[in-house]
Amino acid sequence: MTGTAAEVVGAVTDPELPMLTLAELGVIREVRQDEGGVLVTITPTYSGCPAMESIRADIRTALRRAGFGRAEVRTVIAPPWTTDWISESGRRKLAEAGIAPPGAAPVRAIGPIPISLSPRPTAVACPRCGHTDTETLAAFGATACRELRRCPACREPFEHMREI
Amino acid sequence: MAFDDAYHALTDHDDDARWAYGTGFTDPLAGVPGDLPDGVDRAELATYCLMLGDDALILSHRLQQWVTRAPELEDELALANIGLDLLGQARLLLTRAGVSEGWGRDEDDLAMRRDPSGFRNLCLAERADADFAHLVARLFALSTWRLALLDRLTASRDPMLAAIAAKGVKEVTYHRDYAAQWVVRLGDGTPLSHERMLAAVDTLTPQLAELFHSHPTEIGLASVGVAVDPAALEAEFTQVWTHVLQAATLLPPATSLSGGTSRGNFVAAESSPPGGDAVAAEVSGVPAGAEQGSARPWGRAGEHTPALAEILDEMQGVARSVPGGVW
Numbered sequence: 202m203t204g205t206a207a208e209v210v211g212a213v214t215d216p217e218l219p220m221l222t223l224a225e226l227g228v229i230r231e232v233r234q235d236e237g238g239v240l241v242t243i244t245p246t247y248s249g250c251p252a253m254e255s256i257r258a259d260i261r262t263a264l265r266r267a268g269f270g271r272a273e274v275r276t277v278i279a280p281p282w283t284t285d286w287i288s289e290s291g292r293r294k295l296a297e298a299g300i301a302p303p304g305a306a307p308v309r310a311i312g313p314i315p316i317s318l319s320p321r322p323t324a325v326a327c328p329r330c331g332h333t334d335t336e337t338l339a340a341f342g343a344t345a346c347r348e349l350r351r352c353p354a355c356r357e358p359f360e361h362m363r364e365i
Numbered sequence: 366m367a368f369d370d371a372y373h374a375l376t377d378h379d380d381d382a383r384w385a386y387g388t389g390f391t392d393p394l395a396g397v398p399g400d401l402p403d404g405v406d407r408a409e410l411a412t413y414c415l416m417l418g419d420d421a422l423i424l425s426h427r428l429q430q431w432v433t434r435a436p437e438l439e440d441e442l443a444l445a446n447i448g449l450d451l452l453g454q455a456r457l458l459l460t461r462a463g464v465s466e467g468w469g470r471d472e473d474d475l476a477m478r479r480d481p482s483g484f485r486n487l488c489l490a491e492r493a494d495a496d497f498a499h500l501v502a503r504l505f506a507l508s509t510w511r512l513a514l515l516d517r518l519t520a521s522r523d524p525m526l527a528a529i530a531a532k533g534v535k536e537v538t539y540h541r542d543y544a545a546q547w548v549v550r551l552g553d554g555t556p557l558s559h560e561r562m563l564a565a566v567d568t569l570t571p572q573l574a575e576l577f578h579s580h581p582t583e584i585g586l587a588s589v590g591v592a593v594d595p596a597a598l599e600a601e602f603t604q605v606w607t608h609v610l611q612a613a614t615l616l617p618p619a620t621s622l623s624g625g626t627s628r629g630n631f632v633a634a635e636s637s638p639p640g641g642d643a644v645a646a647e648v649s650g651v652p653a654g655a656e657q658g659s660a661r662p663w664g665r666a667g668e669h670t671p672a673l674a675e676i677l678d679e680m681q682g683v684a685r686s687v688p689g690g691v692w
């Protein structure tokens with residue numbers, strides 16, 4: 202065997218953000234090993250995230266290849282996943298891949314959730330040139346977790362992982 | 366292996382071969398017979414989960430129908446992603462409904478093997494959209510309502526509903542922003558876009574009473590701290606609705622939104638004739654006026670417009686022609 206079950210599971214990469222491991226994405230809640238096998242508990246990023254199906258399959262495959270026996274992957278939805286769980290190394294790798302990492306998730310105040318009639322004013326630095334005054338092009342990008350932005354300094358569009 | 370809590374009802378089973386139809390989302394081994402809150406009727410809880418799940422499922426399908434027809438590629442992506450979020454919420458809620466009723470039905474049985482009369486979604490979720498302005502008006506109304514509901518549902522005594530709601534709140538916050546920004550962009554846009562956005566809002570307004578019309582299941586479960594009585598959502602809805610329509614320079618229709626304190630009494634406005642049904646009926650292939658004179662269908666009680674049967678014909682087509690088919 203190579204490494205503990207937790208190490209094997211943590212090193213599996215996300216199918217849609219292959220530069221990130223599941224550990225860096227912050228979706229692994231627990232890896233428990235006993236004589237019956239390995240029980241992995243993960244948190245889905247979005248309710249409808251289609252990548253969760255292949256993530257579960259990839260975890261089982263990785264454990265099997267590493268010599269572990271029976272593996273089971275369970276999903277918990279509470280507490281809900283937040284981009285705050287993405288690790289520092291994960292954020293660095295996102296930026297290196299041209300995807301601006303998420304800022305801090307919004308803190309919920311008392312009372313109704315405020316509506317935003319213009320793009321939420323987050324200071325997102327351009328991952329190419331570092332310019333901080335960038336603008337939203339589209340609130341939803343190629344996946345539910347990413348928006349499309351544009352940098353007025355280097356004139357390049359880039360993706361930003363939205364805070365949730 | 367031991368199961369720690371109720372959330373393990375939403376688990377993976379070694380069944381990833383079935384991906385789009387049949388998802389391996391439920392784990393029959395987990396069982397979870399004892400995880401319902403005390404003093405809650407299983408059938409009532411199942412019905413309530415169907416209501417919220419069917420809203421998401423049917424609206425999701427309507428949103429997918431806009432893909433390849435939206436004005437810009439960015440909006441196709443947005444509508445597809447919003448639809449995917451809602452489909453995810455529907456899967457959780459239908460799974461919960463199946464577990465709660467205890468007849469062994471899973472999310473696919475419930476989505477693919479029910480007739481229109483078995484669906485409990487709001488009729489507003491099933492409407493066809495005459496144009497993009499109608500779509501964003503409807504999405505804005507439904508997202509505003511759903512966000513207010515899910516926000517309160519996070520305090521539900523049913524841990525599963527509370528968990529589903531907490532996850533949904535984060536998603537629907539973005540859905541509401543997206544739709545509201547389009548309402549403002551079109552309403553406060555060119556004379557033509559203003560006119561069409563106003564027409565969409567005027568069509569929609571008489572249909573909003575349904576949102577706050579409490580069903581006995583909702584009232585009963587709300588009284589034991591499990592559900593949210595939709596009548597309690599009207600004040601917050603009205604505040605957001607009015608704020609956005611004002612930002613969009615759309616004068617609210619006088620019948621429901623005029624005059625200081627009485628602003629936004631959508632239930633009272635229901636007594637006015639349902640002038641807005643003509644557009645939806647036309648789009649769904651039924652002659653305008655076909656519904657005139659009859660009582661407005663009540664989606665929560667399983668009464669629907671012809672638009673729902675049209676959606677189910679498409680959505681359930683493969684499952685009906687190849688029962689139990691997998692790939």
Ligand SMILES: [Zn+2]
Pocket residue numbers: 327328329330331332352353354355356357
């Ligand atoms: Zn730049």
